[in-house]
Amino acid sequence: MSTTGATRVAGVIGDPVRHSLSPVIHNAAFAEAGLDWTFVAFEVLDGDAPGAVAGARALGIDGLSVTMPHKATVLEALDRLSPTATKLGAVNAIAREGTEFVGHSTDGAGLIDALAFDEGFAPEGKTCAVIGAGGAARAVILALADAGANSVIVINRTPANAEIAALLAGRVGVVGTEDLVRDADLIVNATPAGMIGNDTPAIDPTLFHSNQLVVDLVYAPPLTSTIQAARAAGAHAVGGLGMLVHQAAHAFTLWTGQEAPLPAMSAAAMAALAHGRR
Numbered sequence: 040m041s042t043t044g045a046t047r048v049a050g051v052i053g054d055p056v057r058h059s060l061s062p063v064i065h066n067a068a069f070a071e072a073g074l075d076w077t078f079v080a081f082e083v084l085d086g087d088a089p090g091a092v093a094g095a096r097a098l099g100i101d102g103l104s105v106t107m108p109h110k111a112t113v114l115e116a117l118d119r120l121s122p123t124a125t126k127l128g129a130v131n132a133i134a135r136e137g138t139e140f141v142g143h144s145t146d147g148a149g150l151i152d153a154l155a156f157d158e159g160f161a162p163e164g165k166t167c168a169v170i171g172a173g174g175a176a177r178a179v180i181l182a183l184a185d186a187g188a189n190s191v192i193v194i195n196r197t198p199a200n201a202e203i204a205a206l207l208a209g210r211v212g213v214v215g216t217e218d219l220v221r222d223a224d225l226i227v228n229a230t231p232a233g234m235i236g237n238d239t240p241a242i243d244p245t246l247f248h249s250n251q252l253v254v255d256l257v258y259a260p261p262l263t264s265t266i267q268a269a270r271a272a273g274a275h276a277v278g279g280l281g282m283l284v285h286q287a288a289h290a291f292t293l294w295t296g297q298e299a300p301l302p303a304m305s306a307a308a309m310a311a312l313a314h315g316r317r
């Protein structure tokens with residue numbers, strides 16, 4: 040569908056952002072759904088997010104994804120936050136509701152959907168370990184607790200950050216050491232360990248075993264050192280592309296009011312990754 044005078048615009052603000060898969064995923068979704076929308080990447084420097092949001096309002100932009108380094112600093116420019124975004128103090132999607140710009144956090148829901156739809160895994164009653172205590176980890180910790188996990192063990196190189204992140208899980212939140220990974224049904228790596236240029240596994244590979252599901256939030260490269268180590272130990276291990284696509288699906292629905300065309304979004308993301316995009 041070519042761009043017209045009626046084309047509606049959504050986009051992502053971040054820096055760096057030129058590597059982002061979001062334009063590929065969302066433009067595939069708009070095309071599949073037959074919507075006259077387009078999605079672009081806006082390179083917005085650290086500190087400029089409030090100005091970018093003011094510009095988006097003036098331009099009539101209908102939806103924004105928000106990535107590093109703006110997930111917290113963008114809050115001051117918004118009219119309202121969803122309950123999840125309020126708890127996390129972070130936003131990864133902004134939707135226009137009438138005249139208001141409303142901040143949402145769809146990462147945690149994206150992980151829960153990826154677990155359910157792609158792996159047939161429900162966190163309810165399960166022991167979960169999250170490696171990391173940054174923005175992605177916090178969204179995951181809150182979502183796992185809300186989904187009924189029996190315990191959410193937070194393991195992080197800086198224990199003080201783990202303490203803060205574990206509070207999000209309420210009474211099921213525990214700060215732990217790496218050896219507790221052995222007891223976990225689900226292990227989520229929410230650190231950049233294993234990303235391109237950093238090939239050390241997120242945790243000691245001898246802690247993995249065959250009764251575990253391991254999700255590495257890193258999706259470039261698709262086969263990280265953590266995934267390889269977990270699979271070698273007999274665990275079922277997957278990368279972060281599922282969460283990325285499902286969090287985008289939530290944003291798509293917030294913006295358009297329609298169910299997201301997940302197969303088209305996944306196919307576009309996988310094709311872009313295979314061609315070296317990230």
Ligand SMILES: NC(=O)c1ccc[n+]([C@@H]2O[C@H](COP(=O)([O-])OP(=O)(O)OC[C@H]3O[C@@H](n4cnc5c(N)ncnc54)[C@H](OP(=O)(O)O)[C@@H]3O)[C@@H](O)[C@H]2O)c1
Pocket residue numbers: 146171172173174175176195196197200229230231232234256257258279280282283284286
């Ligand atoms: N698949 C998805 O949809 C998705 C979504 C969001 C993020 N992610 C990925 O998740 C990862 C984390 O992102 P984020 O936004 O949460 O980052 P962040 O806020 O910067 O947090 C990074 C976390 O990783 C820890 N860390 C950083 N480098 C480490 C290292 N070399 N070894 C061990 N721990 C390390 C940090 O520990 P300290 O507390 O000690 O600093 C912190 O807990 C990134 O790889 C990102 O690409 C994926």
